[in-house]
Amino acid sequence: MALVPPMVLLMITHACPKYCVCQNLSESLGTLCPSKGLLFVPLDIDRSTVELRLGGNYILRITQQDFANMTDLVDLTLSRNTISYIQPFSFGDLETLRSLHLDNNRLMELGPDDLRGLVNLQHLIMNNNQLGRIHDKAFEDLAPSLEDLDLSYNNLVSLPWDSVRQMINLHQLSLDHNLLDFIPEGTFTDLERLARLDLTSNRLQKLPPDPIFARAQDSMILTTPYAPQLSLSLGGNPLHCNCEMLWLRRLERDDDLETCASPPALKGRYFWNVKEEEFLCQPPLITQHTHRMLVLEGQTASLRCEATGDPSPTIHWISPDDRLLGNTSRTAVYSNGTLSITITTSKDYGTFTCIAANVAGESTASVEVSIIHVLCPAVFSLLFRGKGALRSPLHC
Ligand SMILES: *[C@@H]1O[C@H](CO)[C@@H](O)[C@H](O)[C@H]1NC(C)=O
Ligand SMILES: *[C@@H]1O[C@H](CO)[C@@H](O)[C@H](O)[C@H]1NC(C)=O
Ligand SMILES: *[C@@H]1O[C@H](CO)[C@@H](O)[C@H](O)[C@H]1NC(C)=O
Numbered sequence: 001m002a003l004v005p006p007m008v009l010l011m012i013t014h015a016c017p018k019y020c021v022c023q024n025l026s027e028s029l030g031t032l033c034p035s036k037g038l039l040f041v042p043l044d045i046d047r048s049t050v051e052l053r054l055g056g057n058y059i060l061r062i063t064q065q066d067f068a069n070m071t072d073l074v075d076l077t078l079s080r081n082t083i084s085y086i087q088p089f090s091f092g093d094l095e096t097l098r099s100l101h102l103d104n105n106r107l108m109e110l111g112p113d114d115l116r117g118l119v120n121l122q123h124l125i126m127n128n129n130q131l132g133r134i135h136d137k138a139f140e141d142l143a144p145s146l147e148d149l150d151l152s153y154n155n156l157v158s159l160p161w162d163s164v165r166q167m168i169n170l171h172q173l174s175l176d177h178n179l180l181d182f183i184p185e186g187t188f189t190d191l192e193r194l195a196r197l198d199l200t201s202n203r204l205q206k207l208p209p210d211p212i213f214a215r216a217q218d219s220m221i222l223t224t225p226y227a228p229q230l231s232l233s234l235g236g237n238p239l240h241c242n243c244e245m246l247w248l249r250r251l252e253r254d255d256d257l258e259t260c261a262s263p264p265a266l267k268g269r270y271f272w273n274v275k276e277e278e279f280l281c282q283p284p285l286i287t288q289h290t291h292r293m294l295v296l297e298g299q300t301a302s303l304r305c306e307a308t309g310d311p312s313p314t315i316h317w318i319s320p321d322d323r324l325l326g327n328t329s330r331t332a333v334y335s336n337g338t339l340s341i342t343i344t345t346s347k348d349y350g351t352f353t354c355i356a357a358n359v360a361g362e363s364t365a366s367v368e369v370s371i372i373h374v375l376c377p378a379v380f381s382l383l384f385r386g387k388g389a390l391r392s393p394l395h396c
């Protein structure tokens, strides 16, 4: 057999995968394999391809070999497959990729390195998956370059909000039809180019006030000439119409379908018909608290403090020596307001103060704690027969 001439070798390395169509238009190679019944990404794709279309196949998983060395790839379409797993670093060589379509697949989560290396990505389209969890670091590499992020129709309860905050080139953010119930304040502040924010059909009771929402008004005054008008969609959320949402009501817009889900008096009312003076908050009222407590030194003391109010008050505890108590190795403040001191010492003797606070005000209650030295069991049992709180630390 004669040696294979160099010309043929070249043709083999540039062979088009079976079932695919390869186009070499204006010196950039496109590899088109849509709806060909593929079960995996063909191994013989030319590594210099610029556009790769693999939509409408039955690809189950993405592995590290699939796109290795495709350093010219700009456009990758994997829509409408059955992808449920991305091996970490699978896109690691795709430094020039601008557009990644992964919509209509079966992804349930994104790990910290699943999208690693996509430092120039502008369009990330992942709607219609089953995403329930996105790791805090999943968007780390692509956040600064991203212009379009579509995560609609997933099961997201939360998002890596710190990464969203860094998406300063974002134009469009589609988060509709998820289970989002909270957006931290400041998330959108630096997104000056944002022109469309879709939050329709989530579980949001409120939206954090943010200067960018001034751009969502019908009669927007262009204070920053380059900032676009913002299209904001918020319908289909169970809005809680208290004083915290007054800022939104004060925006000049009236063509949306938002309704109030609570408080009970406003349930079902069309948001934009509720009068400003009906957006009310209630200051905290402490409904239950421990009044006094006797505790054996070294034992655990749980001090209760419960409060109502709108919005729900947060509970803080102040120690007898005037320190704000938080979670430490010895103390824990639970969300139900209970302060738990795990190993009490004689220093815990005195008056603890429970403070319930919300935007409408605060309310306080005192709890007397008496610590009984372990070596005084007789005194302890005596006290528990009804003598009440001790007035000073007890030494036997
Ligand atoms: C595409 O065209 C360029 C320039 O014309 C050439 O160098 C390259 O080998 C071609 N690629 C394929 C796969 O034919
Ligand atoms: C990628 O390039 C490296 C180094 O040139 C090579 O060893 C490796 O086999 C290539 N991988 C693929 C999948 O082409
Ligand atoms: C303290 O820890 C508990 C769980 O151990 C948690 O529920 C609570 O939110 C924490 N409190 C603060 C103030 O971080």
Ligand SMILES: *[C@@H]1O[C@H](CO)[C@@H](O)[C@H](O)[C@H]1NC(C)=O
Residues within 6 Å of the ligand: 304, 334, 335, 336, 337, 338
């Ligand atoms: C508050 O929560 C803690 C931890 O979940 C629990 O141990 C405690 O019994 C709760 N207290 C009340 C009054 O519900």
